Amino acid sequence: AHAKEREAELQLKVDELQHYETQATAKDMSAESMHDEEVAALKRQIEQLRKAKTITDGRIKYLEKIKDESMEEVTQHSKRANELRKSNAQLKKDMSSMRSDMARKDQEIQQLRSKLGAFNQV
Secondary structure (H helix, E strand, O other): OHHHHHHHHHHHHHHHHHHHHHHHHHHHHHHHHHHHHHHHHHHHHHHHHHHHHHHHHHHHHHHHHHHHHHHHHHHHHHHHHHHHHHHHHHHHHHHHHHHHHHHHHHHHHHHHHHHHHHHHHO
């Protein structure tokens, strides 16, 4: 009877140990599956960030292209404005020269009229 009691106690201990082992294995598997889920989630986040980065890179390149085109346009307008300023300055110079010529011609006309008037009085 004593041996049977001892055997029953040992069986209880074996059962208890198996129970704890089963629980530990379940916890390990649960931790492993949680780890796998976390890894999968991190991989998804990385992929989403890569896609967002690619989209952002594309937008940056597009905006740089627009900026470059705008700067080229500004440069062209600036060159044109400088050409117009030079042309305007030349026109002012030409007009001033023409006014001087007109004033000289007016003087010549006055001198010729004076001479003509002197001839007419003779």
